[in-house]
Amino acid sequence: MKADDTLLMAxxxxxxxxxxxxxxxxxxxxxxxxxxxxxxxxxxxxxLRAAFNDVAREPVPERLLxxxxxxxxxxxxxxAFRRYAAAAAILAIAALGxxxxxxxxxxxxxxxxxxxxxxxxxxxxxxxxxxxxxxxGRDDRSLVDIGGEDRDYLETWFGRRLKRDLRLPRLEPVGxxxxxxxxxxxxxxxxxxxxxxxxxxxxxxxxxxxxxxRKDVEWTGIKRGGLNVIYWRRNGYAYVFVGxxxxxxxxxxxxxxxxxxxxx
Amino acid sequence: xxxxxxxxxxxxLPRLRRFARGLCGTADRADDLVQAACERALARMEQWTPxxxxxxxxxxxxxxxWIDQLRAQGVRQRARELQEGEMETxxxxxxxxxxxxxxxxxxxxxxxxxxxxxxxxxxxAVEGVSYKEAAEILDIPIGxxxxxxxxGRAALVKLLEKPRERGGGDANKIVRLS
Numbered sequence: 001m002k003a004d005d006t007l008l009m010a011x012x013x014x015x016x017x018x019x020x021x022x023x024x025x026x027x028x029x030x031x032x033x034x035x036x037x038x039x040x041x042x043x044x045x046x047x048l049r050a051a052f053n054d055v056a057r058e059p060v061p062e063r064l065l066x067x068x069x070x071x072x073x074x075x076x077x078x079x080a081f082r083r084y085a086a087a088a089a090i091l092a093i094a095a096l097g098x099x100x101x102x103x104x105x106x107x108x109x110x111x112x113x114x115x116x117x118x119x120x121x122x123x124x125x126x127x128x129x130x131x132x133x134x135x136x137g138r139d140d141r142s143l144v145d146i147g148g149e150d151r152d153y154l155e156t157w158f159g160r161r162l163k164r165d166l167r168l169p170r171l172e173p174v175g176x177x178x179x180x181x182x183x184x185x186x187x188x189x190x191x192x193x194x195x196x197x198x199x200x201x202x203x204x205x206x207x208x209x210x211x212x213x214r215k216d217v218e219w220t221g222i223k224r225g226g227l228n229v230i231y232w233r234r235n236g237y238a239y240v241f242v243g244x245x246x247x248x249x250x251x252x253x254x255x256x257x258x259x260x261x262x263x264x
Numbered sequence: 265x266x267x268x269x270x271x272x273x274x275x276x277l278p279r280l281r282r283f284a285r286g287l288c289g290t291a292d293r294a295d296d297l298v299q300a301a302c303e304r305a306l307a308r309m310e311q312w313t314p315x316x317x318x319x320x321x322x323x324x325x326x327x328x329x330w331i332d333q334l335r336a337q338g339v340r341q342r343a344r345e346l347q348e349g350e351m352e353t354x355x356x357x358x359x360x361x362x363x364x365x366x367x368x369x370x371x372x373x374x375x376x377x378x379x380x381x382x383x384x385x386x387x388x389a390v391e392g393v394s395y396k397e398a399a400e401i402l403d404i405p406i407g408x409x410x411x412x413x414x415x416g417r418a419a420l421v422k423l424l425e426k427p428r429e430r431g432g433g434d435a436n437k438i439v440r441l442s
Binding site: 006009010015040045048049050052056057058060063064065067068070175246248250251 | 267270271273274275277278279281282285286294295298299302303306319367370371374385386388389390391392393394395410411413414417420421424
C-alpha cells in the first residue's frame with residue numbers, strides 16, 4: 001500500500017476535514033488511478049460491513065439478555081432484509097473484486113468520475129439540519145411542513161411531490177422517532193427532508209431524498225462541520241442521512257432505508 | 265443507575281455480538297465472549313462514568329477479554345503485512361472474470377488476519393467508530409490506528425484474492441463478474 005493511501009483511507013472513513021475532502025475530491029477528478037484506489041478502499045469497507053452486519057439483526061440469545069434482566073424484544077427485521085443483506089453483500093464483494101483487479105491491467109474504469117462541485121446541495125441539507133437542531137425546544141413543529149404523527153399521510157403527500165412511491169425509514173429500532181418533513185429543493189426539483197428525534201435524548205437525524213441527474217454512487221461517509229453525513233445516489237435519486245451522532249448510528253439508520261428501497 | 269446501565273447494555277448487545285463475531289469467527293464463541301464481557305461490566309459498573317460512551321467502554325472490555333483468551337490459547341498469528349505496491353500489482357484481468365466471492369469468503373479472510381488488524385478493521389469499518397475512539401478503545405496512538413488499518417485493508421484484499429488464484433472455491437453462492 002502506498003504511503004498516501006493512508007490519506008485516502010482517512011477520506012473514505014470520513015476522518016477528514018472539509019478542506020482535505022475538497023482536496024482529495026478535486027484530485028480524483030483528474031487522477032483516475034487515485035479514484036480507483038479510493039474505490040478499492042470503499043469497496044473493502046462495504047464488503048466488510050456487508051459480511052458482518054446481519055449479526056446485529058439477529059435476535060439476541062436469551063442467555064445474554066437474562067443476566068441483564070431483559071427479555072427478547074420483538075424482531076423488527078423480516079426475511080426480506082436478510083435476503084437483501086445477502087444480495088448487498090454479494091454486490092459489494094463483486095465490486096471489490098472487479099475494481100481491485102482493474103489497476104493491474106490498465107483497463108479504464110467502466111464509469112467516469114463525476115465532478116463534485118455540486119456538493120453545495122449537501123451543504124444546504126446539512127445547514128438546514130443545523131437550523132432545525134438549533135430550533136429544538138422552542139417549537140418542534142415550526143420547521144416542518146407536516147408532522148410525523150400520520151406517517152401514511154406524510155408518505156403520500158411527499159410521494160406525490162417526488163413523483164414516486166415513498167416509504168420512509170422506520171428508525172425506532174435505532175432509537176429515533178419521526179417528527180415530520182419539509183419540502184426543499186435540490187438541483188431545481190422538489191426534494192424532501194425528514195427529521196427524526198432520539199427517543200431518549202435530543203439528537204436529531206435527518207433524511208433527505210431528492211431527484212438527481214447525476215450518476216449512481218455508493219454509500220459515502222463525509223463530515224460537514226460537526227455532522228456526520230452518509231449519502232448515496234441510485235436510479236435517479238439521491239439519499240442523505242445527516243446527524244451529530246456516531247457514524248455507527250447513522251449507518252444503522254441509513255441501512256433501514258436501503259432495505260426499504262429494495263422493496264420498491 | 266443499575267437499571268439504566270443494564271438497559272443501555274441491552275441496547276448495545278446487537279453491536280457487541282457483531283464485533284465479537286468478527287473477532288471470534290463463530291456464533292457460540294462470540295456469544296461466550298459477549299457474555300463474559302457483560303459479566304465483567306456488571307461487576308465493574310462503578311468504573312464506568314455516566315455521560316461517557318458506554319459503547320467504547322464495552323468494546324474495550326470485549327476486546328480485552330478476547331486478547332486474554334488468545335493469549336491463553338497460545339495463539340500466535342503472524343502479521344501478514346504486504347509489501348508496498350503489492351496491492352496494485354497482484355491482480356490480473358482473467359481472474360476478474362472468474363472471481364467468485366461470498367460473504368463467507370470475507371468472514372474467512374477476516375479470521376485469517378492478524379489479531380491487531382482484525383480488531384481495528386472491525387471497529388472502524390464495521391462498527392463505525394472514529395479513529396480517535398478506536399485509539400482509546402485499543403489504547404494506541406492515532407498514527408498506529410491508521411497504519412494498522414492500512415495494513416489490515418491491504419491484507420484483506422490480498423486474502424480475498426487468494427481463492428481465485430486456486431481457480432475458484434467451494435462457494436455456495438457464486439458471483440460471476442462481467
